[in-house]
Each structure stands twice: as C-alpha cells, then as structure tokens.
Amino acid sequence: MRAFSLSRVGAILMKELIQMRRDRLTFAMMVGIPIIQLILFGFAINTDPKHLPAAAVIEDTSRFGRSVFAAMQNSRYFDFIATADSENQAKEMLARGDVSFVVTVPTDFGRDLIRGIRPELLLEADATDPAAASGAVGAINQIVSSGLAHDLRGPLETLKQDRPPVDVVVHRLYNPEIITQYNIVPGLLGVVLTMTTILMTAMALTRELERGTMENLLAMPARPVEIMIGKIVPYIGLGFIQVFVILAAAWTIFTVPMLGSLSLLLFALLVFIAANVTLGYTFSTLARTQMQAMQMTFFFFLPSILLSGFMFPFRGMPVWAQWIGEVLPLTHFLRIVRGIVLKGNGLADIVPELWAIAAFWAGVSLVALLRYRRTLD
Amino acid sequence: MTIAGALPTDEVIAVRGLTKRFGDKTVVDNVDLNVKRGEIVGFLGPNGSGKTTTIRLICGLLHADAGEGTALGHDIRTESGLIKMQTGYMTQRFSFYEDLTIRENLDFVARLYDLKPRKDYVDRTLERLGLTNRQNQLAGNLSGGWKQRLALAACVMHEPKLLLLDEPTAGVDPKARREFWDEIHALADEGLTVLVSTHYMDEAERCHRIVYIAYGTIVARGTVKDVVADSGLKTWVIHGDGSGKLMAELRNLPGVEQVAPFGTDIHVVGTEGGALETGVTQVAKERGLKAEHGETSLEDVFIKLMTDAQANEQ
Numbered sequence: 179m180r181a182f183s184l185s186r187v188g189a190i191l192m193k194e195l196i197q198m199r200r201d202r203l204t205f206a207m208m209v210g211i212p213i214i215q216l217i218l219f220g221f222a223i224n225t226d227p228k229h230l231p232a233a234a235v236i237e238d239t240s241r242f243g244r245s246v247f248a249a250m251q252n253s254r255y256f257d258f259i260a261t262a263d264s265e266n267q268a269k270e271m272l273a274r275g276d277v278s279f280v281v282t283v284p285t286d287f288g289r290d291l292i293r294g295i296r297p298e299l300l301l302e303a304d305a306t307d308p309a310a311a312s313g314a315v316g317a318i319n320q321i322v323s324s325g326l327a328h329d330l331r332g333p334l335e336t337l338k339q340d341r342p343p344v345d346v347v348v349h350r351l352y353n354p355e356i357i358t359q360y361n362i363v364p365g366l367l368g369v370v371l372t373m374t375t376i377l378m379t380a381m382a383l384t385r386e387l388e389r390g391t392m393e394n395l396l397a398m399p400a401r402p403v404e405i406m407i408g409k410i411v412p413y414i415g416l417g418f419i420q421v422f423v424i425l426a427a428a429w430t431i432f433t434v435p436m437l438g439s440l441s442l443l444l445f446a447l448l449v450f451i452a453a454n455v456t457l458g459y460t461f462s463t464l465a466r467t468q469m470q471a472m473q474m475t476f477f478f479f480l481p482s483i484l485l486s487g488f489m490f491p492f493r494g495m496p497v498w499a500q501w502i503g504e505v506l507p508l509t510h511f512l513r514i515v516r517g518i519v520l521k522g523n524g525l526a527d528i529v530p531e532l533w534a535i536a537a538f539w540a541g542v543s544l545v546a547l548l549r550y551r552r553t554l555d
Numbered sequence: 556m557t558i559a560g561a562l563p564t565d566e567v568i569a570v571r572g573l574t575k576r577f578g579d580k581t582v583v584d585n586v587d588l589n590v591k592r593g594e595i596v597g598f599l600g601p602n603g604s605g606k607t608t609t610i611r612l613i614c615g616l617l618h619a620d621a622g623e624g625t626a627l628g629h630d631i632r633t634e635s636g637l638i639k640m641q642t643g644y645m646t647q648r649f650s651f652y653e654d655l656t657i658r659e660n661l662d663f664v665a666r667l668y669d670l671k672p673r674k675d676y677v678d679r680t681l682e683r684l685g686l687t688n689r690q691n692q693l694a695g696n697l698s699g700g701w702k703q704r705l706a707l708a709a710c711v712m713h714e715p716k717l718l719l720l721d722e723p724t725a726g727v728d729p730k731a732r733r734e735f736w737d738e739i740h741a742l743a744d745e746g747l748t749v750l751v752s753t754h755y756m757d758e759a760e761r762c763h764r765i766v767y768i769a770y771g772t773i774v775a776r777g778t779v780k781d782v783v784a785d786s787g788l789k790t791w792v793i794h795g796d797g798s799g800k801l802m803a804e805l806r807n808l809p810g811v812e813q814v815a816p817f818g819t820d821i822h823v824v825g826t827e828g829g830a831l832e833t834g835v836t837q838v839a840k841e842r843g844l845k846a847e848h849g850e851t852s853l854e855d856v857f858i859k860l861m862t863d864a865q866a867n868e869q
Contacts, residue, residue, distance in 0.1 A: 394650035396616055398667045399639045554616050 207473055218499075219484050226313045227494025232256040232279035233268050240288025242329055246299065246344075249325020250281065255314035268302075272351060273521050275513055278304045278311060278493065291326075296345045305350035306516045307361050310491035319346050352520040359432045364515040365488045367424045368508050371447075372454055372482050373475075375417045379458030380471035382409045388468055393554060402550040406543075410455040417451035437522030443515065449532055450511045453539035457507075460546040482508045510534045565592040567717055567748040568613060570624025570631065575608050575617060582608045584771035586622070590750055592716075595743050597762030598752040601861050605771040606752040607647060610719050613750070614644050627717055638717075640668070643710030647721040649702045653695030657686050657705050660694055661712060668713040680712040684738070700731030707735065711742065718742065720751040724758065736761050756854045767857065769864035779853055786856040788812070791823045791835045792849035796842065808834035813858055824855045 198205060234247060250256040256279060262268035268280040282300035290297035301318055303311040323342050330343060353360045386392040395405070421444075428434040458475065465471040483489060485499055486508040492500065503509045510531040517523035517531075568590040575583040583605040590596050598606050611617040613626050615635020623630070629637040651660045661677045670676040681687045684704050689697070694705055703723060710718065720739075724732045736758065743749055751762065759765050760779050767775040767782070775782050793801075797816040805814045805823050810830035815822045825831035839846035 389653070390646070390648045390650045391652060392650075393616065393646050393648075394644075397614055397639060397642075397644040397646070398664065399636060400667055553618055554611060555618055 203470055204473065207477070211477070215480065218481065218502075222485060222495045222499035222502075223490045224494040224496075225309065225490060227310055227491040228254045228313075229257045230255060230278040230310070230314060230493050231259045231276065232281055233260045233262045233271050233277045234258050235262050235265060235268050235280060235282040237285045238283050238287035238289075240291075242288045242291050242326060243283040245325050245329050246283065246322055247281070249321050250318075252325075253317060253321045255317060255321070256281070272302065272304050273517070273523060274527050275304070275517065279314065291343060294343075296341065296343065298345045298347050300347050300349065302349045302351055305353040305356060306520045307487065307491055308350075308353060308356040308358060309361075310493060311350070315348055315350070318348065322346055360434055360520060361516065363424075363428045363432045363434050364519045365512050367421065367428070367447075367515060368450065368486075368511040369483060369488055370420060370424060371417055371451055372508050373479055374420065375413055375451055375454040376458040376461070376478065377472065377475045378413050378416065379410055379455045380461040380465070380475045381468050382459050383462035384465050384468045384471045387466065396552065396554065402547055402552065406456075406459055406546060406550070410452070410459050413455045413458075414448070414451050417455065418447070421447055421451075434519060436519055438518035438524065442525055442528070443518045446511070446514045446518070446528060446532060449535050449539065450507055450514075453507045453535050453542070456539055456546065457542045460542045460549070463546050463549040463551070482506050485509070487512050504534070505538065507535045507538050566590070566625075567592050567594075568624070568626050568750065570613065570626075571622060573609065573612055573622035573624065574620050575605075575612055576620050582771050583612065583619075586768070586771070586773055588613075588624075588766065588773070590748055592748050593743055593746050594764060595739060595749040595751065595762045597759045597765040598750055598768065599754070599759055599765055599857065600752075600768035604768045606768060607721050608771075609768070610644070610721050610750065610752065614638060614642050614719055616644075640713075641715050642717045642719060643713070643715040644719045645706050645710045645721060645723050647725065649694075649706060651694050651702075651705060651709060654693065656691050656693055657681070657697075657708075658690040660705060661709060664709045664712060670713055676712055680708045684708040699726045700728055703727050703731065703735065707738065711747075716746075716748065718747055718749045718751075720749065722752050722754065724753065724755065732758070756852065756857070759853055765853075767860055769861055770868050772864070774860050774864055775856075783851050783853060783856055786851070786859060787826055788824055788851045788855055788859060789826070789831060790849040790851040790855060791831065791846055792817075793821045793823065793835065793839050794845045794847075795819060796844055797821055801838075801842070805835070805838060808838065810834065812862075813855060815855075822849060822855070824851065824859075 232250070236243060247258060251258060258281075259277065260271065262271065262280065265282065268277075268282070271277045272280055280300075280302040282302070284298060284300065287297045287299070299322060301315070303315055305311055319342060322344050326343055350356060383392070386395060429436065457478070461471050461474040461478075465474060481502060485495065485503040486492070486506050487503065488508065492503060492509065495503065514523075514528045514531045517528055521527075566589055568588055570589075571587050573583055573586040573588070574581065586605070586609055588609070598609070600606050608617065612619050613631055615631060615638055619632060623632065625631060626638045627641050629635075631638065652663070655663065658677065658681070661680060662673065665673045665676050678687075681690050684707060686701075686704060686708060689701065694702065697705065707723070718739075724735055727735070732755075739749055739751070740761070751758075753759060762779075764778055765776065765782060766773055775785065777785065793805075797819045802814045802816065802821060805811060805821065808823075808831070810825040811823055811834065812826065813822075813824040815824075823831070823835050836846050
C-alpha cells in the first residue's frame, strides 16, 4: 500500500461532488447567500445616516429661527416631522423613539442674536445609539453658522466674526458619556437570544426525523399543538438562564444603568424568547434535516443582526430595508431593551413594539401548525 | 360509511381496495384485508412489496389514495386519532429514544397515553417483559433483542386491542425471537389482535393465518396448510449429492421450478404431475442416489409466488 494515493483522494473527492450535487438546498445556499447578502447589505447598510426624524420646539418666531430650521433640513441630516408644543411633549417623543432629535429655539433667540449676546440653540439627541446621532451632532455648528450667514448681512455682518453667532448646546440624552457598551450590551442580550434559542428549537423535529423516532411519535396520540408546546417551553427556560447570565454581566462588568423596571424587561423578554423559539420550531417543520434547519437559522440570523439596528443605525437604512427590519423581532426588542434600560421607558412606551413581536409570534405559530406533518406522506 | 355497521363486531381490521401511490409508483394496489379479534395474521412478502405501507395506512400514518375500511370499528381515513389510542405500532426500525433509559422511555409513552397511575403501568410492563433489572440502562446501549423487547413493552403498555408489528424480529437472535413469539401468543390469548410482517418462514408458521403480498397486490392468503396446498407444488428430495453440477442438470428437467441445496441433499420443487416425478427418479437412478417425496415448505411456495409475481409485473 502506497503512502499516498491520488486515486484514493480522487475516490473521496468524486463521492463528495456527487453528494454535493444531490443536496440541492445546500448548493443553492452556497451560491445564493453571497448574492443576496451583497445586494441586501451592500445597499442597506449606511454608517452615516441622513434624514433622521427630528422635532422642533419653537419659542421664538423670528426669521433667524426659521433660517436655522431650513438649514438643518437642507443639510439632510434632519427631517423635521413634528413641532412640539412644549419641552415635555418633545421629551416624550424622544423617549418613544418617534424622533432622534429635538431642536429648541428659545425665547428671544432673534433679539439676542441681533444684540450679539450669542443665544443658545438646544439640540437634544437620542444617544442610546451613539453612532446614529454622531454625524448630525458633528455637523450641527457648521450647519447653523452657514444657515445664518445669509441673514447676517450689512450691519449684522460683524456678528459672524471671531466666534459663531449662536451657541449650539448639544445634550446627548440617555447616554451622555457616549459609552458604546450602554448601547451594545443590552443589544447583545437580544442577539445572543436570537441565535441560540432559534438554533436549539430548529433541531426539535428534524432530530426526531433523522433518528427515526418521528414515526413512533406520529403513531402515538399526540396532537401537533401539544408537541409544539412541549418542545418549545424547555427552551424558553433555557433562554431565561442566558438572560440572567447576560444581565448579571451587564450590571457588574459593564456597569450598564437600569432606569426602567426589571419586571417589565423580563415580561418583554418572555414574549421575545417565545417568538424566537417558536420560529425555530417552525424552521424544524420546514426542514428535512438538521443541516437544513441550521442553514435556515443562519439565513434568518444575518438580517437580524445587520438590519435590526444592532450593528448599524436603523434609520440610516433605505426604506425598503427598514421594512424588512420592522418584521424582525430583534428590531423591536432592541428598541424595548434600550428604552427600558437607558431611557426608563414604561409599559405604555413599549406596547407598540411588544405588539409587533407578538404578531410575529402568532404568524410563525400558525405556519408551524399548518406545516406540521401529521403523517409520513 | 356503513362498513362498520355491516361487518360483524369481531372484525378488527376490515379494509377494501386500499391503494397508495408515491409519485407514479403504486406501492399498495387494491388491497383487501380482514383480521378477526384474537387472530395472529402474518403479513409476508419480499422487500418493497408494500407491507410497511399497508400497515402505516391502517394506523393512519399515511393517507390512502383510494379504498376504505375500518380498524377497531373506526374509519381509517377520518378517525386515525381514535385508532391510535387503541393500537400499538412497533416500527421496523427501533424508534424510541436512545438517550433515554428503558424506564424513561416507558414513562414518556405512559404520559402520552395519559395512563394513570403511571408508575403502576410502567412497573407492570417492565415486570411482564423482564425489563425490571435493566430499567435504568440507556436504550442506546441495549442489544437488538433487548431493544425489541423495550419496543414491544412500549406498544403494549397502554393495553391496545390491536397490535401492528412491522418486522419486529429483524436482527434478533433465535432465542429472543422465540420468547418474543411466546409473548405474542400470550397476548393474543388475552384477546389482542396481531398483524405482524416478517421475512422468517418459521414465524409465518406460528401465525394463525398468513397473507402474502407482492408488488402491492395480495397473491395468497389462508392458513399455512391452505397456502401450501393451493400452490400445487410437489417436492422431491435427493440424498447424497449436493453438487452444483447435479443441480444444474435437475434445473433443466421438465416441470422443475426450484432446485435448492440443503447440505448433501437437494430439494427439487415443481408443479404437480408426472413429468417431475419421472425426471427426478430417472436422474437419481442414473447416479445411484436415493430420491423420495419431501414436504413442500412455505419457503418453496413463497419463492414461487415471488417469481410468478415478478413474471406478471414484467
């Protein structure tokens, strides 16, 4: 027997090629995944988001105020979608995540400007995701100065010299020190749960199929919904063990603040984990093998991580990508967890996001029950 | 429909015209099958003949494309839930959980059937099948015979009225097989009805009745005696020379269908009539060997049925 035989290598190689050709799904994914990902993520991801929603609080109606808003709008960083009647109302909009910025033009802004007292212009930014706000915050001084340049002519020309005519005050709310961990660690809670819980339950039925125990299970009197509940509940428990580990680490190692209610967070986690394990179970009713179930999980996980607002600012994505993102439970969970942990949001603030996750949950449950094969046909 | 009412109550399985296609291949073709209470019916046929598919159709694991009938008085097409409650189905491949112990597997089944008190059911079943000493062994570590025993235990624990066994003794040693069949007979004596598929002729002979299926069609049925008699086969045994040369010569004789060596004997099987007898005795005489009448075995009959069915198919 020779130490190395090309013929033996060839035998293995040919066998692998034949098996590869038979496994159409894997082959399709090997070719399809790169194309889809290039197109999807290549166009969707934008690390310098423009058109972030902003609210205006207008306490001074001079033309200077209008010029500032016009300049901000023209810069394309800000999209003024609402005018708040009061500072409180604007804060609520920030807390709910309706807007990313609140711009306040204070009383006597125009008068003080003309007098050369350098009035303050207040920019409050939602800094739960520091990356999302950084572009706009970085550009704000330049935007305001050039916006007023047109108005400051003739006798007012002198106001432009030396110092900027307006003192722009930036408040980074919820995360004033711009600590990235405050944003990433609560987000990781959702990412880790998405990955592990889906993967675990995606194996639920395919494992029975591959080990041959499915035939027996079908021959015994168990209903699809009974099997589904029995299969996913243990993994909800497992998910909560992960929750406690991550939360403990978040508070002790990363010293992430906790402004909201823990029990509200746990309740939201229950809905989120339940939606994920059910999705995994749904994958297992669609897949024929454990390998396919893993591929499906991976296929779902990538957009979850890239389009949910975890890695890149959600509002930086084009609208179509945001729509995809809105379907994903992780997107809504990130808003919930950042809201509760960093903003101190209450139940009323997170209800819309909870509903979105619950709707997703109901949808995948339905698919699972419809797709469950009661027979071996 | 009206089948349940029309048939006498002791018909445990009564199906007519059962047909199942996978793609364009008809695996079960217009099968009628009746099994009475307390009967042990052997279901025989070559690999891929449709035995497993028929059994699965009866217990609701597959939907029939055509045909109708009842199991335990329930419609097999619409009431498979009710049938499952009173049926024990032992799959061809071991299909309990290898990473659970014997006891844990039985506990799982007892819970599925909602048997109460569960511990009593499990203990009794362990005792009955002699599994008590091994109850804490992982099923995956058991030998073929013990696995089979566990599978039988699991499908009789809920005291079903009908037992469907799909090649239950494949890969099991002779002693375990005999014990298994003793258990099956004991269960039948208690009124359990059994439909069992098998390849083993000795097992077929332990059934009250046999049904032979080939290419999805039933080609013979009745008691072993009937099936042998109906085949019209006669057997001659030539003693003293089991050589291939002699066998080749015998095969060419008129009326000979099968020639098979049994040690230093040769069994010659053919259709009834003068040609077989004259030919065989002639050849034996030429060589100075002794030829005498033998008993036609079930195996001889099945090989003929299989060959005939093959000829029909092609």
